[in-house]
Amino acid sequence: MNRIVEKNRKAARRKAHIRKRVSGTPERPRMTVFRSNLHMYVQVIDDTQGRTLVSASTVEADLKGLKNCVADAAKLGETVGKRCLDKNIQSVVFDRNGYIYHGIVKAIADGARSAGVKF
Numbered sequence: 001m002n003r004i005v006e007k008n009r010k011a012a013r014r015k016a017h018i019r020k021r022v023s024g025t026p027e028r029p030r031m032t033v034f035r036s037n038l039h040m041y042v043q044v045i046d047d048t049q050g051r052t053l054v055s056a057s058t059v060e061a062d063l064k065g066l067k068n069c070v071a072d073a074a075k076l077g078e079t080v081g082k083r084c085l086d087k088n089i090q091s092v093v094f095d096r097n098g099y100i101y102h103g104i105v106k107a108i109a110d111g112a113r114s115a116g117v118k119f
Helices: 002-019 070-086 104-115
Strands: 030-035 040-046 051-057 093-095
Touching: 030 104, 040 070, 040 104, 051 070, 070 104
Parallel strands: 030 093
Antiparallel strands: 030 040, 040 051
């Protein structure tokens, strides 16, 4: 039990360390990634107003078939990138949310880049 508590404490510390420096503005909102064991979630947030501008996740009906893997993470990134461009969001600040920039997190970022969003 103590090992799990320590793991969660370290993850929260990493997340807070990143969030000290990364914040979204109306011109350049923050794209944040959350991944669980089953699903992936991406949100584009304007921190000045505290509003979510765009979101996509594998829980949605049209993205339900995507698995929690690198190939499907790229598809999720492309989807959120297209939704950003539809809302006239050209560039974002990427918030990896304490995760290592590797694998699924990197694939989401690369997918959004391929859709035309600048980081």
